Amino acid sequence: MSSLDSTTATLRRRGLRVTPQRVAILRTLHGLANHPSAEDVFRTVQRDFPSLSLTTVYRTLETLAEHGEVELVHVGGERVRFDHRTDPHHHAVCTVCGRLADVEESQPGLADGLSIPFFGNERPRGNAVVFYGVCTGCRSPATA
Ligand SMILES: [Zn+2]
Ligand SMILES: [Zn+2]
Incomplete structure (x- = not known):
C-alpha cells in the first residue's frame, strides 16, 4: 500500500x-x-x-x-549515475549541465538491426546507448 x-x-x-x-x-x-x-x-x-x-x-x-x-x-567522467528504471531504455546526457534524460527503447530503429561483431552480434543491452548534446534548458534563447 x-x-x-x-x-x-x-x-x-x-x-x-x-x-x-x-x-x-x-x-x-x-x-x-x-x-x-x-x-x-x-x-x-x-x-x-x-x-x-x-x-x-x-x-x-x-x-x-x-x-x-x-x-x-x-555517462563518462568519474561519476556513475543510478537509475531505478531497469526496463530497456537509452539515455541522453547534457554536456553542459550533466542532466540525464531517458530515451525510450521503443523509438523506431534506434538499435534495431545494429550488428556489432565486438559483441558477437548480440544486441547491445538496454541502457547501453548514451547520446550527448546540449539540452534545451542550457541552450541560449538567442541562438535557438
Ligand atoms: Zn543542460
Ligand atoms: Zn534511465
Whole structure:
C-alpha cells in the first residue's frame, strides 16, 4: 500500500536484508529526479541518517544493482549515475549541465538491426546507448 511497504517488499523479493538504511536509500533513489549520483542520494539520505557514510550509500546502490533492482548508467567522467528504471531504455546526457534524460527503447530503429561483431552480434543491452548534446534548458534563447 504505502511506498515504504513496497520498498520493503522489493528488498525481500531480491533476497536482501531489510535495513532502515537500505529502505531509505532505495526510496530516495525512486524519489529523486531521474538518475542521481551516489553523492546526490547520500546528501538526501543523510538528513534522516546523519551517521551514514557515502561509502555505505555507494555500496548499497552497487548491491542493489547486482540484484537487478538498480541500473548503473555510465555517462563518462568519474561519476556513475543510478537509475531505478531497469526496463530497456537509452539515455541522453547534457554536456553542459550533466542532466540525464531517458530515451525510450521503443523509438523506431534506434538499435534495431545494429550488428556489432565486438559483441558477437548480440544486441547491445538496454541502457547501453548514451547520446550527448546540449539540452534545451542550457541552450541560449538567442541562438535557438
Ligand atoms: Zn543542460
Ligand atoms: Zn534511465
